[in-house]
Amino acid sequence: MTAQRSTRQRDVIARVLEGAEGPLAVGDVLERAQATAPGVGIATVYRTLKLLCDQGRAHPVTLDGDTLYEASGKGHHHHFSCTRCGRVFTLHSCPVALPSGTVYPGGFVVETHEVTLYGRCPECVAAG
Known part of the structure; x- marks a missing residue:
């Protein structure tokens, strides 16, 4: 049951990034993911962001010294x-x-x- 929950939570986090108007801070990803899946925790967000980056589905954006994350595939922007x-x-x-x-x-x-x-x-x- 834990694996299914984690997969659902990962899907929610991926959808948060895909639907965002721009790159998001980890706290923003957490807040938006919890709106759909209240059980999502900060550790799950960090693990999922790393996984999505490793898979090439997301990438970090450094802005004013902060690391934000956005979905990949948006082309030059x-x-x-x-x-x-x-x-x-x-x-x-x-x-x-x-x-x-x-x-x-x-x-x-x-x-x-x-x-x-x-x-x-x-x-x-x-x-x-």
């Missing part, structure tokens, strides 16, 4: 961090035209890039 509510959103368009292979002065060759924009999300703007 960037993030928007709300300075008011703290949520992080996935941006599906790239604000930077910087192809791989671009050479910067000094001989720096670009392989990839990450961009995080900071400001207020639409809900926080509407709230004033």
